[in-house]
Amino acid sequence: EAKRNGRNQVCQITPQITQRMQVKRQIAATIPGALARGEFTAYFQPQADINTGEIVGAEALVRWHHPACGLLYPADFLDIAAEMGMIEDIDRQVLRLALAAVDKLQARGINLPSMSVNISAPRLMDPRLPADVASSWIDRRCGLSIELLETIYFDDRREVPQIKENLQQLRDMGVEIHSDDFGSGRASIIGLLKVQPDRLKIECSMIRTALRDPRKRKVVAAILEMTRALGIAATAEGVETADDIAAVRSIGCVYYQGKLLAPPLQEPAFIAFLSHQKMATKKKTAGRDDLP
Ligand code: C2E
Ligand code: MG
Ligand code: MG
Ligand code: MG
Numbered sequence: 001e002a003k004r005n006g007r008n009q010v011c012q013i014t015p016q017i018t019q020r021m022q023v024k025r026q027i028a029a030t031i032p033g034a035l036a037r038g039e040f041t042a043y044f045q046p047q048a049d050i051n052t053g054e055i056v057g058a059e060a061l062v063r064w065h066h067p068a069c070g071l072l073y074p075a076d077f078l079d080i081a082a083e084m085g086m087i088e089d090i091d092r093q094v095l096r097l098a099l100a101a102v103d104k105l106q107a108r109g110i111n112l113p114s115m116s117v118n119i120s121a122p123r124l125m126d127p128r129l130p131a132d133v134a135s136s137w138i139d140r141r142c143g144l145s146i147e148l149l150e151t152i153y154f155d156d157r158r159e160v161p162q163i164k165e166n167l168q169q170l171r172d173m174g175v176e177i178h179s180d181d182f183g184s185g186r187a188s189i190i191g192l193l194k195v196q197p198d199r200l201k202i203e204c205s206m207i208r209t210a211l212r213d214p215r216k217r218k219v220v221a222a223i224l225e226m227t228r229a230l231g232i233a234a235t236a237e238g239v240e241t242a243d244d245i246a247a248v249r250s251i252g253c254v255y256y257q258g259k260l261l262a263p264p265l266q267e268p269a270f271i272a273f274l275s276h277q278k279m280a281t282k283k284k285t286a287g288r289d290d291l292p
Helices: 002-037 074-083 087-107 129-137 161-172 189-195 204-212 214-229 242-250 267-274
Strands: 040-049 055-066 070-072 114-119 143-149 176-182 199-203 233-237
Touching (some): 040 087, 055 074, 055 087, 055 143, 074 087, 087 114, 087 129, 129 161, 176 189, 204 242, 233 242
Parallel strands (some): 114 143, 143 176, 176 199, 199 233
């Protein structure tokens, strides 16, 4: 009886799955054209110093203005793009859009200290990456950071020589490496020591849960103390309330981003927002040798 029910349930959801797969296939088929037509765009989310309130940077987040589906978010299409081998091209485009935004800011006398872009694993292996950065970002007054999902460090791809080579070349150019979504499940001390990121980005939702439990809170605080000793500062993301900011400050996060400061903004709104904010002064990226 249970088995038949189970089978019935499977039958019931099959049309939905088929439909989802069709939507997926439709989306996938339009990615190359969408890239060519410039339908991918970047939103920008400001990041601030928790203690001074000064703007320290911004993160570029990809969006797709799909002619039929409307505004699509990364969750709607990034996996498909990755499966199709097109995520490198999206990341390249976002880098260009981020650069264009920095140019517009500088033309208005706004010197954003740093711009962050998310880099997918295939893009991290892309031999064009260092040259793209070198040709576009060199001599900018704005720093550049790349955000890597921590999962990258723990699958076998981390041993790909091209990744090592790319990361080294980027560091030599002064690009900072930020570990994204740290603590979401796949972090390890070994991975941290291997990659030695300049910054940890911590999902606020994770911290929110941890802080309710005194034991977990101690663990999170201890991890941040250890990484601080390695010269790695932490950014809290997804900070939505005054309580959130108090909590992340209490465990030693230095920077934050989230709806409390500003949601991801379209370029004109981003420029308007920044024109009313105080910018932190750009600090020189510490070389590996400068670390304690
Ligand atoms: P992420 O890098 O961890 O980005 C932070 C996410 O938190 C963004 O989701 C942002 O819109 C969202 N967020 C901002 N403020 C708040 C808040 O106050 N509360 C909460 N709960 N969330 C907030 P988004 O834009 O949907 O991006 C999702 C993920 O997609 C990103 O996570 C990143 O991993 C990936 N992604 C985004 N843009 C790119 C890109 O250009 N290239 C690649 N490879 N990945 C990207
Ligand atoms: Mg990110
Ligand atoms: Mg993140
Ligand atoms: Mg995330």
